Amino acid sequence: xxxxxxxxxxxxxxxxxxxxxxxxxxxxxxxxxxxxxxxxxxxxxxxxxxxxxxxxxxxxxxxxxxxxxxxxxxxxxxxxxxxxxxxxxxxxxxxxxxxxxxxxxxxxxxxxxxxxxxxxxxxxxxxxxxxxxxxxxxxxxxxxxxxxxxxxxxxxxxxxxxxxxxxxxxxxxxxxxxxxxxxxxxxxxxxxxxxxxxxxxxxxxxxxxxxxxxxxxxxxxxxxxxxxxxxxxxxxxxxxxxxxxxxxxxxxxxxxxxxxxxxxxxxxxxxxxxxxxxxxxxxxxxxxxxxxxx
Numbered sequence: 313x314x315x316x317x318x319x320x321x322x323x324x325x326x327x328x329x330x331x332x333x334x335x336x337x338x339x340x341x342x343x344x345x346x347x348x349x350x351x352x353x354x355x356x357x358x359x360x361x362x363x364x365x366x367x368x369x370x371x372x373x374x375x376x377x378x379x380x381x382x383x384x385x386x387x388x389x390x391x392x393x394x395x396x397x398x399x400x401x402x403x404x405x406x407x408x409x410x411x412x413x414x415x416x417x418x419x420x421x422x423x424x425x426x427x428x429x430x431x432x433x434x435x436x437x438x439x440x441x442x443x444x445x446x447x448x449x450x451x452x453x454x455x456x457x458x459x460x461x462x463x464x465x466x467x468x469x470x471x472x473x474x475x476x477x478x479x480x481x482x483x484x485x486x487x488x489x490x491x492x493x494x495x496x497x498x499x500x501x502x503x504x505x506x507x508x509x510x511x512x513x514x515x516x517x518x519x520x521x522x523x524x525x526x527x528x529x530x531x532x533x534x535x536x537x538x539x540x541x542x543x544x545x546x547x548x549x550x551x552x553x554x555x556x557x558x559x560x561x562x563x564x565x566x567x568x569x570x571x572x573x574x575x576x577x578x579x580x581x582x583x584x585x586x587x588x589x590x591x592x593x594x595x596x597x598x599x600x601x602x603x604x605x606x
Contacts, residue, residue, distance in 0.1 A: 313481045314341045318412040318443075319390075320348050320403045322433075323375040326418025330448035331379050333598060334416035335388045336455035337446065340485045345383070345390040346410050349375050350399040369394065386455075400436035407443045414600075415441060419449040419592060435589060438573050444478060444602050445573075451596030453567070459486040463566040465493045465557045468525040471572035473532070475602040479570035480533040482600065489539040491564055492529045494522035495556030496546045519544050554590035561595055570600045 319334040321327040331347070338345045349372040376392040383390045395402050407415050417434050437445050464479040466472040476492070483490045496518045522544035530540045549555035561569065573588050592599055 313478070314338075314343050314413040316346065316410060316412045317341075317343045317414045317416060318346045318348060318403070318407045318410060319379070319416045320350070320399070320433075321375055321379050322349065322399070322418075323371065324418055326448070326450045327375075328378070328382070328418075329450055329452060329454075330416050330418040330446075331382055332455040333448045333452065334446070335383055335386050335390075337414075337416065338388055339386065343413075345388060346406070346412065347376060347379050347383075347390050347392045348403060348406050349392075349394050350402045351394065351396045352399060399433045400440055403433075403437060404441045404443070407441065412443055414446055415443050416446040416448065419447050434592070438588065438601055438603060442604050444600060446598060446600045447592055448598045449596050452598050457567065459488050459567045461491060461564060461566050461568075462486070462488040463491045463493060463557070463561060463564070463569045464529065465495065465553075465569070465571050466525055466529050467494065467553075468521075468528075469572065469574075471574055471602060471604070473529065474604075475570050475572040475600075476529045476533055478600060478602050480536040482568065482570060483537045486568075488537075488567070489541065490533065490537045491541045491543065491560070491566065492526045492533075493542075493557065493560055494525050494544045495553040495560075496522055496544060497552045497556070498546055498548045499550060500552055515546075519546070551590055553587045554594070557587075557591055558595055561597060566597060568598050568600065569595070570602070573601050573603045 317334060317338050319331050321331055335345065351368050351372050372394045376394060380390060380392060403415060415437065417437065419434055434447055462479055462483050464476045466476060479490060526542040526544060530542050534540055543560065545556050545560060547553065547556035571588060588601060
């Protein structure tokens, strides 16, 4: 599934951790690896002299050399490239040019001027890329850690079903148990239907629907993954589904999450990555985000 992997690096600690996980992922999938560093064109425009511009490019070369050293430590051949432009655009373009099956990035990185970003490039990638994006936070465990428990949150949408297939493929390689989860968002349902509270019968219907959704996914991937657990949980948090998924990750000691970038609420309302975005900002496990439904 992932014959070629693109690792985008920017010199941050998060990017280095992402590269480590990326090389391990490549080893498991026997994938070819490309490493890309993008010198921001905006940073070059703001540079006060030719020397400053040269230093930005030299810094990029240094970043790539450091990542090459990481690759040599784990015996993975890599191709590196320095380019210029807007990072999210160049990363997606390069992934297309190289026919990458997966992009790996840190959750939080640096701009060319050293300014901290809270996932800015990562979120832009999630909106722009047709290639799945593997997001690695700085707090993630190291590359040699076990991946014994993998979580696939699902809302019954088409993209969630595609994410489940990706999750099954990863679980096969890592010999992971798969948890399939549906979160019933009572806060959202209550706001839409009854400010004073929800009828028990209505809540039961939401949970029954959730059970059907997770069982359908478990049936679909059951032939590929022998160890599948299903769960339906409620949440009343204002953070909604993201909070429910986050709590499950903590309670079940999940090592990796595979989810769709876009989905729908329990009420059928379409969301544009709000759950994924909120979840990504608040967990310390890697998240593989499937960005399209085909």
